[in-house]
Amino acid sequence: MEITSRETLISLDGVTKVFVTDEVETHALSGIHLNIARGEYVSIAGPSGCGKSTLLAILGLLDTPSGGSYTLNKQPVANIRMQERARIRNREIGFIFQAFNLIGDLNVYENVELPLTYRGMPGSERKKAVMEALEKVGMSHRLKHYPSQLSGGQQQRVAVARALGGSPSVLLADEPTGNLDSANGEAVMGLLKDLHRNGATICMVTHDPRYAAFADRTIHMFDGRIVEEVAGGSH
Amino acid sequence: MQNLIRDLRYGYRTLLRNPGFAAAAVISLALGIGANTAIFSFVNTLLLRNLHVSDPESLVILGSGKGRGNMSGTPSGKVELFSWRDYKDLRAGNSVFTELFAVDSQSPRLYASFNHSPGTAREEVLATPVSGNFFSVLGVHPAAGRFFGTSVDATPGSAPFAVLSDTFWARRFHRDPAVIGSILRMADRDYTILGAADPSFFGTRVGGIPDLWIPIAMKPTLPAVDNADLADPMSHFVNLFARTKAGVTLPQATANANLVYARMLAEYVKSPGPSGPVDAEDLAQMRTMHIDVNPASQGLSGLRGRYAEALRVLMGVVALVLLVACANVANLVVAMGARRQREMAVRLAIGAGRGRVVSQVVTEGLLLAAAAGVLGILVATGAGQLLVHRISTGPRQLPLAFDLDLRVLTFTVSISAITGILFSLAPAIRASRVDLNLSLKEGKGSTAAPGRVTFGRVLVAAQVALSLTLLVSGGLLVRSFRNLLISGTGFDRENVLVFKIDANSSGYKQDARLADLYTRIEQTLAHLPGVTAAAFSQRSFSEGRWMETFTSPGITLPQNERVIRQLGLVSPGYFKALRIPVLNGRGFNAGDSAGKPWVALVNATFAKQVFGNDAVIGRVLKMGPIDQEHDCQVVGIVGAIKSVDVRDTPEKQVYMPIAQNIRYAGNISIRIAGDPTADFHRYSPVADHPRTEPAGQLGHDAGRRSGRLSGSGTSRRPTRLRICPGRAAVIRHRSLRDGVICRCAPYE
Numbered sequence: 004m005e006i007t008s009r010e011t012l013i014s015l016d017g018v019t020k021v022f023v024t025d026e027v028e029t030h031a032l033s034g035i036h037l038n039i040a041r042g043e044y045v046s047i048a049g050p051s052g053c054g055k056s057t058l059l060a061i062l063g064l065l066d067t068p069s070g071g072s073y074t075l076n077k078q079p080v081a082n083i084r085m086q087e088r089a090r091i092r093n094r095e096i097g098f099i100f101q102a103f104n105l106i107g108d109l110n111v112y113e114n115v116e117l118p119l120t121y122r123g124m125p126g127s128e129r130k131k132a133v134m135e136a137l138e139k140v141g142m143s144h145r146l147k148h149y150p151s152q153l154s155g156g157q158q159q160r161v162a163v164a165r166a167l168g169g170s171p172s173v174l175l176a177d178e179p180t181g182n183l184d185s186a187n188g189e190a191v192m193g194l195l196k197d198l199h200r201n202g203a204t205i206c207m208v209t210h211d212p213r214y215a216a217f218a219d220r221t222i223h224m225f226d227g228r229i230v231e232e233v234a235g236g237s238h
Numbered sequence: 239m240q241n242l243i244r245d246l247r248y249g250y251r252t253l254l255r256n257p258g259f260a261a262a263a264v265i266s267l268a269l270g271i272g273a274n275t276a277i278f279s280f281v282n283t284l285l286l287r288n289l290h291v292s293d294p295e296s297l298v299i300l301g302s303g304k305g306r307g308n309m310s311g312t313p314s315g316k317v318e319l320f321s322w323r324d325y326k327d328l329r330a331g332n333s334v335f336t337e338l339f340a341v342d343s344q345s346p347r348l349y350a351s352f353n354h355s356p357g358t359a360r361e362e363v364l365a366t367p368v369s370g371n372f373f374s375v376l377g378v379h380p381a382a383g384r385f386f387g388t389s390v391d392a393t394p395g396s397a398p399f400a401v402l403s404d405t406f407w408a409r410r411f412h413r414d415p416a417v418i419g420s421i422l423r424m425a426d427r428d429y430t431i432l433g434a435a436d437p438s439f440f441g442t443r444v445g446g447i448p449d450l451w452i453p454i455a456m457k458p459t460l461p462a463v464d465n466a467d468l469a470d471p472m473s474h475f476v477n478l479f480a481r482t483k484a485g486v487t488l489p490q491a492t493a494n495a496n497l498v499y500a501r502m503l504a505e506y507v508k509s510p511g512p513s514g515p516v517d518a519e520d521l522a523q524m525r526t527m528h529i530d531v532n533p534a535s536q537g538l539s540g541l542r543g544r545y546a547e548a549l550r551v552l553m554g555v556v557a558l559v560l561l562v563a564c565a566n567v568a569n570l571v572v573a574m575g576a577r578r579q580r581e582m583a584v585r586l587a588i589g590a591g592r593g594r595v596v597s598q599v600v601t602e603g604l605l606l607a608a609a610a611g612v613l614g615i616l617v618a619t620g621a622g623q624l625l626v627h628r629i630s631t632g633p634r635q636l637p638l639a640f641d642l643d644l645r646v647l648t649f650t651v652s653i654s655a656i657t658g659i660l661f662s663l664a665p666a667i668r669a670s671r672v673d674l675n676l677s678l679k680e681g682k683g684s685t686a687a688p689g690r691v692t693f694g695r696v697l698v699a700a701q702v703a704l705s706l707t708l709l710v711s712g713g714l715l716v717r718s719f720r721n722l723l724i725s726g727t728g729f730d731r732e733n734v735l736v737f738k739i740d741a742n743s744s745g746y747k748q749d750a751r752l753a754d755l756y757t758r759i760e761q762t763l764a765h766l767p768g769v770t771a772a773a774f775s776q777r778s779f780s781e782g783r784w785m786e787t788f789t790s791p792g793i794t795l796p797q798n799e800r801v802i803r804q805l806g807l808v809s810p811g812y813f814k815a816l817r818i819p820v821l822n823g824r825g826f827n828a829g830d831s832a833g834k835p836w837v838a839l840v841n842a843t844f845a846k847q848v849f850g851n852d853a854v855i856g857r858v859l860k861m862g863p864i865d866q867e868h869d870c871q872v873v874g875i876v877g878a879i880k881s882v883d884v885r886d887t888p889e890k891q892v893y894m895p896i897a898q899n900i901r902y903a904g905n906i907s908i909r910i911a912g913d914p915t916a917d918f919h920r921y922s923p924v925a926d927h928p929r930t931e932p933a934g935q936l937g938h939d940a941g942r943r944s945g946r947l948s949g950s951g952t953s954r955r956p957t958r959l960r961i962c963p964g965r966a967a968v969i970r971h972r973s974l975r976d977g978v979i980c981r982c983a984p985y986e
Contacts, residue, residue: 056679065587065674086591093589100678104584108251118588120244165588 009040011074012172012204013062018071018081020057020227031057033227035071039206041172044199046215047208049224055208056177058224062206063096063175064088076172093121097166097174101181103158105150105165111137112146115165122169136164140194156187163194167203174198176207180214192217241594242601249602253609259574260606263567267610267657270560272617275650277552279622282646283444285546289537290438292377293481298335298488299534300328300478300495304543306343308466308475317499317529319343319474322454322466324502325369328478331498334491335480337375341441342367342457343477345448346464350424352410352417363406363424366441366448367457373401375481376439382407383418383433390453394468397453400429403441406449407434422450425460426745442479444539461902471506479534492531499529523797558708560657565701568661571603572697575665582669583677592670599669603662604655611654615642618650664697727779728879728888730817736778737906748900750832756896756903760809763908771909773811774896778905783882788892789860793848802844802861803889804881807896807903813876815907823855823874830895837895838870841878844890859892870894 020032031054039045047055060066061073064080073081076095080088098104105114115136119129137143140160150158159179166174176195180188192214199205199219207218215221223231253260288294305318320328322340329338345366373385381404390397400422402411411417413434421428429452440447454476457466466473482491503524575582582595619642642650739759746752756774763772777784786805787797810826812818821842830837838859845854857872870892878888896903 057675060675063587065678089586089589089591092587098587100584102678104580104587104678106581106584108248108255117585120241121585121589121591121594126240169589 009042011038012041012043012076013037013039013206014072014074015062016072016074018058018061018068018073020054020061020066021069031227032061032068035227035229037222037229039173039204041204042199042202043220044195044203044205044218045207046218046221047206047224048210048212048215048221050210053224054227055210055224057227059175059177059206059208062173063098064092089121093118094169095172097169097171099159099162099166099174099176099179101178103150103155103162103182105158105161107150109149110146111142111148111150111153111161114150114161115168118165118169132168132170133164136168137161139167139198140164154187155183156190159183159187159191160194163191163198167198173204173206176205178208178210180209180211188214241597245598245601246605248598249605252602253605256574259570260609263570263606264610264613266563266566267560267607267654267661268613268617270556270563271607271610271614271650271654271657272621273556274553274560274653275614275618275646276621276625277549277556278649279618279642279646280545280625281549281553282643282649284539284542284549286536286645287444287643288535289376289442289444290378290436290440294535295533296481297534298480298482298491298531299538300480300529300531302530302532303477303534303538305474305477306540308344308473310470310473315526315528317527320476320478321471321473322457322468322476323471323506324474324499325476325478327502327505328495328498331501332480332494334483334486334494336483337371338478338480339371339375340369340454340476340478341372341443342454343475344464345446346460348424348460348464350422353421353423361410363449365400365424365450365452367454367460368451369454369476370397372451373435375479376442378439379436380433381436382413382415383431385433386453390455392455394455394457395459397455398427398429398459399432400424400450400452401432402434402450403447404435404437404439405447408437410449427456427459429456442477442534442537444537445541446539471502471510477538480531488531488533492529495529495531499527503527555708555711558704558711560653561660562701562704562708564657564661565697565704567606568665569697569701571599571662571665572668575599575669578669579672579677583672583674586670586672587674587678595670596663596666599666600659600662603666604658606662607654607658610657611650614654615650726880727884728818728877733910733912734816735908735910737908738904739906741902746902748902750900752902753832753897753900756809759906760811763906764811768911769908770911771811771815773813773815773907774809774903775812775905775907776807776896776901776903777881778907779881786861786892790848791858795848799847801890802892804891805861806881806891806893807899807901808893809896809903812893812907815909816879817909818879819877821875821877823872825874825876826893826895831897832900834898836868836870836898837873839874839876839893840872841876841888841891841893843878843888844892845875847890861892868899 015035015037018032018035018037019030022029022031035058037058047058049055057066061068064075068081071081072079075091078091080091083091092098106117109117112133115133116129119132124132134143137146140163142157142160142164145153145157145161150161153161159182163174163179174195179191179195183191195203195205195207196217205218207214209215219234221233222229223233289297291297300320301316301318303318307319309319320340325338325340329335332338345364347362348365349360350363351360370386370388370390373380374387378385380401383401385401386397386399390399402417404413407413407417418431418433420431422431423429431450435451441451455468457464457475458468459465466475480491482488507521507524585595585598586592741752741755746755760772760774763769783803784805786802787800788802789800793800806812808826810828810830813820813825820839822845823839825839826837840848840854840859849857854872854875859870859872860867861870876893878891880886880888881891
């Protein structure tokens with residue numbers, strides 16, 4: 004896959020993140036330069052505390068960088084207003100969390116539908132989008148089930164469907180297999196791979212080299228810096 | 239709209255999944271909302287609601303409506319009560335009112351028997367005399383039968399008709415239409431029951447529904463204490479209501495009414511009524527007279543003046559209670575919010591704006607508040623009935639209607655909504671400010687975030703502050719209770735029973751036979767075991783006042799200072815029975831009888847204010863109408879007492895022996911050695927007159943009197959307990975062998 008020939012979807016230039024407590028400044032990210040092309044599958048690896056989750060939070064507009072610039076889909080987003088960040092999260096980014104983060108009082112259908120309701124999508128369109136997303140992850144037969152009635156793997160598939168439902172520009176996955184056994188983990192990774200094959204842009208944080216190998220490119224981080232980029236995957 | 243429905247559905251599910259939280263929040267809020275609704279219902283009924291009559295906004299009253307009773311003689315200053323002749327002349331002479339009608343300022347308590355239900359005992363009824371156009375001007379319609387009209391005003395004593403109030407018709411006859419057209423016998427007259435009023439109509443006095451309305455023309459036939467001379471322009475006893483003509487303002491109405499009234503007064507001077515000619519002093523007084531015309535859309539109410547201030551205080555107190563409930567529930571919502579922090583973070587992460595999260599939490603709060611509002615209405619209904627029961631001190635429950643009209647429902651919905659927003663807004667804003675990065679990580683949250691702790695502290699501080707305010711308010715109220723309990727009245731309230739007696743309706747006239755009856759009953763009681771003193775009095779504590787002007791040789795005081803604020807007609811044992819000290823001279827004795835020179839006792843306040851340091855004993859007081867004036871020699875000075883309200887300051891009082899001025903005296907006071915409530919029926923004169931009729935239930939008169947202790951409703955109960963233990967609330971209604979109806983109630 005020729006990365007350079009593709010359109011750049013995400014561009015980080017000199018991004019830093021400093022957490023300031025009463026007396027201590029912690030540099031979580033230092034001078035991050037990163038470009039992710041549309042349709043690329045990138046994994047971010049590294050030991051605990053290296054800053055990979057912080058990087059993913061900044062990529063997902065869940066956090067703001069202390070310095071540097073961030074361009075998403077040709078739009079600078081490092082210092083935009085909260086309301087606009089929420090809008091971009093809703094339309095451009097799909098999140099897959101380690102802990103699934105489904106809402107327990109909503110059933111499968113409603114969980115997947117939720118981000119679309121925030122978008123103000125009409126009911127009929129919403130229904131179609133939800134059903135397509137659930138078809139993709141093989142959960143369309145569990146519409147009325149609540150998260151507590153599903154296995155971990157099923158919950159994560161629903162979470163993937165929720166992320167996919169709004170046809171986002173990029174899927175951000177933070178240790179998506181972290182709470183799953185190996186069989187379910189493999190299944191979720193297979194699902195992400197399938198999505199990628201169909202054109203999805205994926206950026207995944209993992210510390211498991213087996214899963215990192217699913218990506219087109221793996222970025223290794225240490226002490227808040229990108230220390231190595233490895234292209235290609237074995238899957 | 240879809241968002242709202244979705245949030246409501248989700249909120250409903252959330253509450254169902256957290257029943258403990260939901261129940262605690264709803265009950266807390268329901269109590270607060272219920273208390274507020276109950277008190278507001280009172281405010282609405284007493285202070286805000288219009289009369290249930292046609293076009294209430296055009297109703298006005300001449301005067302303020304505060305005057306009650308029967309005032310003879312020339313009034314001064316602002317005119318509150320009018321004579322029947324005033325009514326007729328004002329009605330005929332004015333040019334600003336479409337109609338004018340008269341209502342007796344007091345509803346006489348009469349004793350009636352019904353041929354509809356023969357064989358039953360005579361029973362006490364409250365009858366309000368009104369002018370013949372009363373119903374037609376108010377624009378009300380009968381529920382059964384018909385009302386009387388203006389023809390009843392023509393000839394005094396010739397219109398024995400009655401209209402039943404719905405309350406009485408329902409209570410006494412279960413709304414039996416057969417009672418219409420039947421006869422009731424009352425004050426030696428047979429009245430035809432013409433009809434019954436609609437349930438929504440209670441007259442012009444809020445909280446004072448009479449049992450029946452009768453024509454004022456029948457006033458001269460009522461017992462002496464309640465009758466009036468309709469021809470006498472100086473016999474003032476009615477309130478005058480009117481409807482203003484379209485476009486007439488209150489100042490215009492006032493000006494015209496005063497113009498007509500001035501002409502009328504001039505005419506009265508030229509052709510005086512039975513009271514006799516008007517002297518120069520009366521003329522001077524007349525020139526100060528003035529009528530204020532005031533709006534009367536809400537009718538009159540003695541309760542309004544008595545409880546308005548208390549209701550305002552109570553509204554403040556229950557508002558504080560609601561605020562405490564809000565703070566409690568806000569704390570619960572914050573605790574719930576901590577559990578739902580991840581959910582909120584997820585919602586924000588997937589694109590919910592802060593406004594959406596806030597509106598969702600507030601919607602859930604409103605849902606809770608709505609549930610609490612519904613429950614609160616039920617609480618309010620029960621609390622309202624309880625409150626009415628608690629402030630009802632007379633034989634019957636106060637006729638206050640607490641139906642949930644649009645205003646009360648609007649109030650409840652509004653405070654429910656405000657409450658919902660109040661307790662959920664701050665937690666909602668907090669929820670929308672959650673740290674996404676931290677909250678979305680598994681096993682991590684922001685429960686230790688400094689902002690939340692600060693918010694929690696603010697809530698706790700608010701609760702403590704509000705609770706402290708309530709505690710201090712409660713303490714102050716208790717102190718005011720205590721002050722009332724220990725405030726002296728000038729007489730010894732302990733171990734005294736008061737019996738009510740009505741000789742008038744049993745056919746006794748105000749003559750020697752009546753004096754003999756009183757003497758016999760008094761002697762019978764005085765010789766009962768345990769009775770240390772017994773006495774008759776025309777009035778007992780808080781039963782109103784009889785004011786009289788006086789002159790005294792050698793005393794030159796302006797007329798307004800020559801007013802006896804309470805003229806008491808008592809039998810000789812009165813001062814011993816109530817332990818009112820005789821400070822100088824002597825008290826009354828059996829020798830102060832009808833044929834002997836008239837004597838009087840003055841209280842210490844009178845002696846000081848009228849005679850100063852001069853000698854008092856032997857002075858002469860001239861009292862009564864010009865043609866019936868009596869000279870009374872002061873034979874003693876007694877201690878000053880509070881006769882109407884425990885918060886009064888003692889006023890100028892004069893006592894005269896009943897034997898020399900024979901009038902109906904409704905109260906027998908007996909002092910008991912020991913507990914008067916233990917076996918008080920033993921002291922009833924029935925012991926001497928064994929024939930009894932079936933017993934009925936009546937409230938206790940002491941309780942009714944204690945109502946006068948309640949300028950603020952909150953300060954009444956302990957005083958009432960002191961005066962009248964609750965165990966004696968049910969008393970018996972007996973008819974004695976000689977026909978006297980006697981009601982018994984402990985006084986202390």
